[in-house]
Amino acid sequence: MLFNSFQFLVLLAVTLPLYYLPLAGDRRRVWQMSLLLAASAIFYAWEIPQLLILLGVSCAFNALAVERILFHQRTENDNPSLTKRWLVSSVTLNLAFLAFFKYAGVLTSVVPAGWISPEARHSIRSIPLPIGISFYTFHAISLIVDVYRRTVSEETRRRLGHQGYGRVSALGDLSLYIVFFPQLVAGPIVKARNFIDQIRAKMWPDIEWKSVRRCLITGYFLKIFVADNLAEQTAMLTIGKESLAASGPVNLMALLYAYGFQIFADFAGYSLIAIGLGLMFGYRLPENFNFPYLSLSITEFWRRWHLSLSAWLRDYLYIPLGGNRKGSGRTYLNLFLVMFLGGLWHGAEWKFALWGTLHGVLLALERFIFRSRAGDLCSSPSPLRLLRDGFRWVYAFHAVTFLWLTFLMPDLANIGAFFDGLTHGKLSFPGQPLFALFIYGGVVVLYHLWGLLRETRPALAVKMAHPLVEGALHGLMIFLILTNPGAPRGFIYFQF
Incomplete structure (x- = not known):
């Protein structure tokens, strides 16, 4: 159900x-x-x-x-x-x-x-x-x-x-x-x-109705309006190797960005619904997402994405394996093993193990590079730090986005066809994928910009969260859910 x-x-x-x-x-x-x-x-x-x-x-x-x-x-x-x-x-x-x-x-x-x-x-x-x-x-x-x-x-x-x-x-x-x-x-x-x-x-009387309302409206909005509508477009990424290889780079990148936004909206939305339902029955469930596309590294991404799984892997797998207590070499090996097994947990196919393995490799590389240069980075002047953070965000976002291909594609041959179309396809500007990315993906962008404001300017965020503004926004969300829902689809993570 x-x-x-x-x-x-x-x-x-x-x-x-x-x-x-x-x-x-x-x-x-x-x-x-x-x-x-x-x-x-x-x-x-x-x-x-x-x-x-x-x-x-x-x-x-x-x-x-x-x-x-x-x-x-x-x-x-x-x-x-x-x-x-x-x-x-x-x-x-x-x-x-x-x-x-x-x-x-x-x-x-x-x-x-x-x-x-x-x-x-x-x-x-x-x-x-x-x-x-x-x-x-x-x-x-x-x-x-x-x-x-x-x-x-x-x-x-x-x-x-x-x-x-x-x-x-x-x-x-x-x-x-x-x-x-x-x-x-x-x-x-x-x-x-x-x-x-x-x-x-x-x-x-103990029900926290304000939190229930926020979780349920935002969750259903992300799932029904954003994720389900984006899914109608991203399905084109599974049309076959020949069609992918013949597609143009703009079309493929628009669809890939859309899928990255879709999987976030689908999973984060469903988690918010679960948290809201739990509160209705008097049970507090843990937060599961913390604006993951604001991450400046893969390490930070896993501190923001699927928090409950990250905590589980840390407490019951990474730490028992030795964590970072047995030297650098063992730490890198533990990161690799945890992410390999975590990837395989996501699905009973080797492509998920590959997804986890690549995340594990990036985590190990980041740990080696960022720790060895920690002193230089901390002493950077403010403009240089902003520039550095901008490059790190571009890297982290695109690394995560391209790795989502293993979730969507049926096999490695289709992933290869995607990159073939990306590098050799005909340049064109498809209307529907770009429109869907702008409208529905734009919601995910705005959601993360709100998260950025909360983290960097909390006082301003509190002022902007006026009850009248919040009420109007929730009313708009409900209107869009009722008038423009996507075709009903199952939850992406049901297969896991």
Whole structure:
């Protein structure tokens, strides 16, 4: 079920008033949690009900693993070997679960011919990809690791460590953390220590309606008006190698810029919708984007883009690998490995691994170059610093934009055809791509200029954010959503 579908609006309209029924005492919390679990199940299984079986197995298994880790940590002798055994086995099984459904088809491509029969190879490659499996598996792994590290609160440990009949309550808390529908299929990735403690009775007067309004209107505007309209043009980038090679450089660059703006508007818009929906039900989800196209380097880009994934990779992969604590060579290797695996997480195709690898190479190069020249850069006079920042922005923006080709193109041959058309195509000025880039892409540019103003002139930004100005702007957004929506499309990150 999509956030921009009629079915979802009906589900929300039914769930929200029932959620805030005036029940007393602990019954309110139990009712609200049960209703959210039911709504999340409907939301997730709307098109493929069988997926609930996988989701249920994941919740039950991880609840058991967490309870066992907590049990062994509470015992008088605190047996570390048993605790670590549960940690390793549960994380391994979660990763195996993800690998089987998401990467089995990719792995068969590297198996030598003859080792697997053609029928078996075809059957493995036809395994359907459960929606959101990457996100809820990462949620489960972060929960298990945080419990093992004792970085969750005592309240969370008490809730998840119940035994006997109390296991039902623990399973409910853990399941809500994993399946909470605003972030179930597309994030943001939420850490257990930031969510489970929020599971309590919610009151209607506590809703932050101003934040809800800002998130939902801006999110739906970015998704429906910007991303979906741009998608109608960027689809031309997938028309085939021959057509790409015959296209002109202006047309191709306009479409590529448009796709860069589209993927931002699609993902950032969906994240804002998720955050707004979470606030409606009394749950605060983490910020996921911080004006990423203002970045002056790939390093800064990953501090602004998909913040919840960047934090997850840092806490559960980069730091355990040694981070930057084991010398420069190991740091560069860790950056490469993290980005390679992060790229492969984005999709079960080798092109995503290439995308991650190239980002990892750029991160390592930037770390080497910028650290070695840090003193010179900091001492630069202001005009030179502005000029330097301008060059760095051009580099970062175009590096990110060209690497988006691996997300869109079906294979490397099409990427090659794109560059062939870019360098040898006929010069022309296509009307529709340029118009779409100016109108819809211009919204993304204005959005980032607003972010730049907030960061460089916060006092002026506060003055400009007058309630009347904000109200008029939101009214215009709603008008454009209703009068000029793009063709309804799924969320880009559903495939991940």
